Amino acid sequence: DMKVTQMPRYLIKRMGENVLLECGQDMSHETMYWYRQDPGLGLQLIYISYDVDSNSEGDIPKGYRVSRKKREHFSLILDSAKTNQTSVYFCASSLGGGLYAEQFFGPGTRLTVL
């Protein structure tokens, strides 16, 4: 069953705390992505990973970092979370990172930073 999973689904943190969002996929896709979704803004790309330890900044990388040590796992880390990082975060994966590669999305993590 082709699937992208995200943990946790809901998270509440205080400003200044560290946050770890985890993503897994069982399709052996090389390319994985982290997005955030805010009302009225669609999805914005935070980071893209082309394979293990091969990561590139997306459009809004500031305040985030990522880790990919296994092809099937991709983590998003917020060091010292800020209130403006309250959002819904989506992980996605694709077979290759080409222009027309279909992306498969996880169910999202709703993060609230107080």
Add this chain to the structure above:
Amino acid sequence: AQSVTQPDARVTVSEGASLQLRCKYSSSGTPYLFWYVQYPRQGLQLLLKYYSGDPVVQGVNGFEAEFSKSNSSFHLRKASVHWSDSAVYFCVLSSTGGNNKLTFGQGTVLSVIP
């Protein structure tokens, strides 16, 4: 630079009625266009995609979209909507001038009323 505009933030239609969701894009390269759907509390799922050839592409669940290069548009249509079509619909652009990244529209919230 590339951009996507979905001019209608919300659309409400009656069950059984026809539907058109509008999408306009701007791209400096060859565009590759997608429509994704997001059901409540879920990730995004691909409805259909256009790469080249026949400007009318068929997708899942009776959806189709028509690409127009002259109008820079990629409108989504369905002949007869069902209540289960209520969701958020995203028009998405990838292009040869966009560094292999997806650009998302703001999304259109579709409500189907009985």
